[in-house]
Amino acid sequence: MGLALALAHPPDLVLCNVLLPVLDGYGVLAHFTQHPRLAGVPFIFLTAQADPADQRRAMALGADDYLTRPWPRPSC
Numbered sequence: 001m002g003l004a005l006a007l008a009h010p011p012d013l014v015l016c017n018v019l020l021p022v023l024d025g026y027g028v029l030a031h032f033t034q035h036p037r038l039a040g041v042p043f044i045f046l047t048a049q050a051d052p053a054d055q056r057r058a059m060a061l062g063a064d065d066y067l068t069r070p071w072p073r074p075s076c
Contacts, residue, residue, distance in 0.1 A: 002028075003028070003031050006032070006038055006041075007035060007037060007038065010037055010038055010041055011041055012041070012042075013041065013042045013044070014028075014032065014041055014042065014043045014044065015044050015045075015046045016028055016029070016043065016044070016045055016046070017045070017046065017047050018045055018047040018049045018054060018058070019047065019048075019049065025045055025047070025058075026057065026058065026061055029043055029045075029058070029061050029062060029063055030061060032062075033061070033062045042064045043062070043063050043064055044063065044064055044065045044066070044067060045058050045063055045065070045066045045067065046067050046069055047066075047067075047068060047069065048068065048069055049068070050068040054066075055068075
């Protein structure tokens with residue numbers, strides 16, 4: 001649903017977590033980079049995933065930045 005909404009109304013900026021319930025943030029970024037209408041939208045990850053390999057993966061996929069948040073993800 002979020003991707004359809006973004007295609008209908010392209011955002012000025014995307015702040016996205018890596019860990020999402022259905023499609024992870026890397027998948028969201030892949031959809032953005034594949035659609036000409038969304039490819040130019042700045043895409044920044046804001047996540048608790050602080051492993052350098054996660055950051056390298058995000059940047060290799062085309063993220064504009066990768067910020068780790070200083071608080072942990074709440075357990076559900």
